[in-house]
Amino acid sequence: MKREGLAIRAISNMALIFLAVCCIVPFLSVISSSLTEESYLTRYGYNLLPKKFDFSAYKLLFTNGNTLRNAYMVTAFVTAAGTVGSIVVSAQFAYTLSRREFMLSKFLSLYLFITMLFSGGMVPWYILITRYLHLKDSLFALIIPCLVSSWNIFLLKSHFKAVPEEVIEAARIDGANEFYIFYGIVFPIAKGGIATVAIFIMLTFWNDWYNNMLFITSPEKYSLQYMLQSLLLKVETLQIAQSSLGADVGEIPKNSIRMATCVAAAGPMVFVFSFFQKYFVKGITVGSIK
Amino acid sequence: MKKIVSILLAASCMLAAAALLPGCNRQEEYTLKWYFPGNPTKTDNKEVYAAASNMIKEKLGFGVEFIPFELGSYSEKMKMIISSGEDFDICWTSPNFNDYKLNVANEAFFPLDGLLETTPDLKNLLSDDIWDATRVQGEIYGVPTQQIMARSLAVITPKMFYDRYGDLLTKADNFEELGGYLAACTQEKPNYAHLNISWGDMLLSYHMEEIIGQKLPGAVYVTDDRNNIKVFNQYDTEWFENVMKTRAQWTQNGYTINALPSSQSVKNTEYDIPIVFNTYKPGLASETNYSYDIAIEQVGPAYLTTSGVTATLNAISATSKHPEEAIKLMEYINTDPEINNLLVYGIEDKHYVKVDENTIKTIDEEGFANFNWVLGNTFNLYVKEGVEADCWDKTKELNDNATPSCLLGFSADITPIALEATNCASVVQEYYSTLEAGIGDTDALIAEMREKFKTAGADKIIEELQRQVDEWVKNNR
Numbered sequence: 001m002k003r004e005g006l007a008i009r010a011i012s013n014m015a016l017i018f019l020a021v022c023c024i025v026p027f028l029s030v031i032s033s034s035l036t037e038e039s040y041l042t043r044y045g046y047n048l049l050p051k052k053f054d055f056s057a058y059k060l061l062f063t064n065g066n067t068l069r070n071a072y073m074v075t076a077f078v079t080a081a082g083t084v085g086s087i088v089v090s091a092q093f094a095y096t097l098s099r100r101e102f103m104l105s106k107f108l109s110l111y112l113f114i115t116m117l118f119s120g121g122m123v124p125w126y127i128l129i130t131r132y133l134h135l136k137d138s139l140f141a142l143i144i145p146c147l148v149s150s151w152n153i154f155l156l157k158s159h160f161k162a163v164p165e166e167v168i169e170a171a172r173i174d175g176a177n178e179f180y181i182f183y184g185i186v187f188p189i190a191k192g193g194i195a196t197v198a199i200f201i202m203l204t205f206w207n208d209w210y211n212n213m214l215f216i217t218s219p220e221k222y223s224l225q226y227m228l229q230s231l232l233l234k235v236e237t238l239q240i241a242q243s244s245l246g247a248d249v250g251e252i253p254k255n256s257i258r259m260a261t262c263v264a265a266a267g268p269m270v271f272v273f274s275f276f277q278k279y280f281v282k283g284i285t286v287g288s289i290k
Numbered sequence: 291m292k293k294i295v296s297i298l299l300a301a302s303c304m305l306a307a308a309a310l311l312p313g314c315n316r317q318e319e320y321t322l323k324w325y326f327p328g329n330p331t332k333t334d335n336k337e338v339y340a341a342a343s344n345m346i347k348e349k350l351g352f353g354v355e356f357i358p359f360e361l362g363s364y365s366e367k368m369k370m371i372i373s374s375g376e377d378f379d380i381c382w383t384s385p386n387f388n389d390y391k392l393n394v395a396n397e398a399f400f401p402l403d404g405l406l407e408t409t410p411d412l413k414n415l416l417s418d419d420i421w422d423a424t425r426v427q428g429e430i431y432g433v434p435t436q437q438i439m440a441r442s443l444a445v446i447t448p449k450m451f452y453d454r455y456g457d458l459l460t461k462a463d464n465f466e467e468l469g470g471y472l473a474a475c476t477q478e479k480p481n482y483a484h485l486n487i488s489w490g491d492m493l494l495s496y497h498m499e500e501i502i503g504q505k506l507p508g509a510v511y512v513t514d515d516r517n518n519i520k521v522f523n524q525y526d527t528e529w530f531e532n533v534m535k536t537r538a539q540w541t542q543n544g545y546t547i548n549a550l551p552s553s554q555s556v557k558n559t560e561y562d563i564p565i566v567f568n569t570y571k572p573g574l575a576s577e578t579n580y581s582y583d584i585a586i587e588q589v590g591p592a593y594l595t596t597s598g599v600t601a602t603l604n605a606i607s608a609t610s611k612h613p614e615e616a617i618k619l620m621e622y623i624n625t626d627p628e629i630n631n632l633l634v635y636g637i638e639d640k641h642y643v644k645v646d647e648n649t650i651k652t653i654d655e656e657g658f659a660n661f662n663w664v665l666g667n668t669f670n671l672y673v674k675e676g677v678e679a680d681c682w683d684k685t686k687e688l689n690d691n692a693t694p695s696c697l698l699g700f701s702a703d704i705t706p707i708a709l710e711a712t713n714c715a716s717v718v719q720e721y722y723s724t725l726e727a728g729i730g731d732t733d734a735l736i737a738e739m740r741e742k743f744k745t746a747g748a749d750k751i752i753e754e755l756q757r758q759v760d761e762w763v764k765n766n767r
Contacts, residue, residue: 067331127374213363214370219331233362 027266034058034259057256061264067219067227068264074139075206075224082143082205087198089147094156095182100165109157116150126214141215142223146204152197159193160186199276206269224265231258321353322616323378325368326604326664327387328358334657338636345629350618356633358660364388372398372607379610380620382664383432383603390432390600391701399431400606405617406430412621415667417690423599423699428765432603433620436667438685439599440692442592443491444570451475452585459587464495466536468589472545491570495590498524499695501755502702503597505718506711507748508755512593512695519696519763521756523748526740534725534732541728572684592692596701602663623666630666635659644672651675700762707754710747717742 029046036047037054061068097105097112119125125145135141163186171181187194209225216222222230321343329335335358343353359367368381368388373396383390383399393399406413413421416434424432445459445468452459455474462468493500493509501508501521509524524530540546570588606616623629635642635650636658642650650672652659662668669682678684704711721739724730 123370123373126370130374130376214367217330217357217359222331230360230362233360 030259030262034256034263036256054256057260061257061260067222068224070220071222071224071227074221078139078142078208078223079202079205082146083198083202085143086147086149086152086201086205087194090149090153090156090197090201091187091194092182093148094153095160095186097153098157098160098163099168112150112153129215136215137217137221138215139221142208142211143205145211146201146208149201149204152200155197155200156190156193159190159197162193163189195276199273202272203269228258228261228265231261320612321355322380322610322612322619323355323357324380324604324619324665325357325359325371325378326382327361327364328660328664330358330360332656332658334636334641334654338632338641338658341637342629342632345632346619346622349622349626350615352612352615354619361387361661372396375609377609377611378607379612379616380604380606383605384601385597385701390603390605391426391703393605394426394431398608400608400610400613400616401429401431402433402606402617403430405606405613408614409617409621411625412617415624419594419694419698420599423594423596424603425699432600432605433617433624434599435602435604435663435665436624436669437602437663438571438689439594439601440592440688441491441494441595441598442570442688442692443495443589445587445589446584447471447475447587449583449585451478452587456585456587459589462589464590465492466533469536469540469545472540473543476543476545493524494593494595496529497591497593499593499595499697500524501697501759502704502711502751505715505722507714507743507751508702510697510759512595512693512697514696516696517763519759521752521759523743523752525736525743525748531733531736534728534736537725537728538730538732539728546728570688572678572681572688592688594689594692594694594698596695596698599698600701604665620666625667625670627670630670631672633660633665634662634671642672645675648679649673649675697759699766700759702755702758707747707751710751713746714743714748714751717746 025048028048032048032050033046034057035053035055036050037052037056093108093112096102097109099105120128129141129145130136133141133144135144167185167189168181171185176184207225209223209229212221212223212226213229216226339356342356347353364382365387368383371378372381372393381388383393385391412433415436420434420439421430424430424434443465447459451471451474455471458471458474459468462471494512497511497513498509499512500506501510507523507525508521510519510521514520570586570592604620606613610616623633635652636654638644641654641658642652645651652674662671669686671682673679673681717739720742721735725732725735725739
């Protein structure tokens with residue numbers, strides 16, 4: 001009996017270790033290549049440990065850059081404003097859905113669910129944002145389209161459902177209004193679940209480059225991820241352009257710079273993630289018991 | 291309450307004023323919008339484009355908003371802008387970026403034949419052959435940028451070899467005849483050269499043209515009679531076997547190193563790729579950066595092909611409210627050196643200094659720089675220091691003397707054969723680099739490759755292309 005347990009544990013541990021290695025190795029190799037001198041990279045390829053330490057990529061990245069600082073500011077602002085805004089909107093939406101006595105809750109749930117299955121399509125969406133909301137080249141174009149996600153709302157709804165109805169009734173008898181019941185009582189109780197959803201939202205905002213590419217034209221509003229994306233795209237387009245146009249397109253960004261930008265873009269999230277981890281695990285298990 | 295009312299009043303007043311303002315002088319005030327691939331992150335963009343807009347305003351009476359996008363995201367951005375029906379005037383287009391033919395098929399562009407009648411200077415800038423190459427269903431939809439349009443094979447080689455054996459290069463007329471030159475170089479440094487071959491241009495040295503590009507099956511002899519054009523699979527020919535055998539022979543003789551070429555970025559170290567094949571154009575030497583002196587020689591004839599002519603075009607949007615003005619604007623930029631230079635090099639003494647009448651030296655490329663092949667006539671531009679002074683004259687001569695391909699004006703629609711094209715591309719990728727490096731058993735590799743082409747559907751590609759070519763010939767007679 002005991003031995004069997006050991007075998008199972010060994011196998012599952014091995015599997016987990018394998019998965020962990022699969023996740024960590026590429027990231028390590030990115031970090032190491034960002035620290036390797038360029039000529040060593042072309043000659044020996046990517047290694048887990050830098051063959052020759054060299055910080056010039058980072059030096060170039062940070063000194064060359066108002067652009068990088070700007071991009072950090074943009075990403076930080078969009079992520080912060082987006083996460084707060086999205087949590088407020090989604091939590092209020094989810095809370096009303098979770099209350100049984102709310103007449104429209106069934107209808108609104110269905111309405112929300114339909115948007116999960118069908119979307120309006122790219123072009124109408126683009127037209128809505130540029131022509132009706134006039135958000136072209138505005139930072140709000142990076143925030144507003146991602147504010148509401150049906151998936152997050154359903155996740156939050158299940159967290160709010162876990163709050164006993166008696167608590168809400170008791171609060172009402174004590175004379176609390178709906179607003180206070182939500183922000184003073186239900187919100188703190190569901191904190192764990194909200195934190196989980198918050199980190200999902202945060203990652204969405206942090207990693208988004210597509211909206212930036214579509215809507216932003218002035219370079220001082222480039223986000224970190226879009227900067228990285230265009231750096232990588234440059235290499236590809238350069239090759240197409242050279243073969244199809246026979247034209248000079250400029251210099252290829254060096255490998256180490258690309259990797260350094262990658263680290264700069266991913267770094268902060270790694271820290272945030274480890275900080276949120278305790279909520280994260282709790283939030284997921286709370287959701288799964290139901 | 292009173293306060294709220296007064297605020298509302300103030301707000302509505304402001305709104306009314308805002309609505310009135312553009313209303314007053316709607317008749318004369320408007321700006322055209324021009325999207326193109328460039329460098330949106332340059333620090334002085336605003337200043338230069340404002341200066342350009344003012345210059346245009348003085349001449350033509352309206353301003354222009356120049357909006358550069360990164361080339362990498364250009365296609366995607368334009369796709370949304372065009373399909374959302376946004377109101378703009380001019381955009382840059384090409385077969386590979388912001389697909390010219392697809393946009394024409396979607397009726398996104400304004401037909402230009404009528405408009406070009408009003409701008410004879412623009413029309414006369416380019417020969418009828420060139421205008422015809424931009425026609426889709428008989429109509430012109432794009433203004434080609436005057437630049438290198440003729441396509442031919444170029445050899446880039448270290449100057450130290452060229453100085454001694456250059457005459458052997460000059461004698462060579464196609465790819466295989468380069469063997470003599472390689473042999474001579476080898477006497478000095480055996481097993482030294484990497485060959486980096488540009489496939490399409492190599493075909494041109496044998497008077498052949500790829501139809502759907504990028505090494506895919508489907509080629510014609512550019513010299514075919516226009517009424518009897520035959521599409522064939524270039525990989526199925528004896529010619530292909532011969533070339534590849536010659537290539538393998540070079541490796542065996544020790545002309546080239548016996549390994550796969552390494553990544554492109556190595557080209558700056560002295561010990562790699564001393565011999566590169568590329569599209570020939572005057573001034574190429576100054577655009578490449580090698581750590582040693584290089585020489586460039588054109589090998590074989592130059593041809594005018596559809597892809598060469600339509601490589602860079604500017605089109606007027608179907609949503610444009612001012613197409614007549616847009617074509618005038620293009621005429622102005624294509625014929626006036628001052629505005630053209632401003633848009634490519636920036637402001638004199640700030641971004642560049644003049645070395646002499648036609649030569650400049652850039653001093654602040656971080657502040658401003660643009661691709662010279664996007665907005666207008668490159669032949670009117672200053673030449674950068676270090677480039678041959680007669681670079682543009684030579685380019686013009688090359689364009690003028692290039693023989694038009696029998697397929698000039700035709701471009702294939704690959705949608706019905708997209709699957710086969712993808713399959714064949716992966717077959718080519720599998721064998722190509724080995725064959726290109728001249729290593730391995732050439733006969734066996736070619737046999738294997740042909741076998742795989744059969745299952746990949748190469749025959750279907752050839753059939754479909756032949757059908758499209760025949761139809762095109764019929765419609766254009």
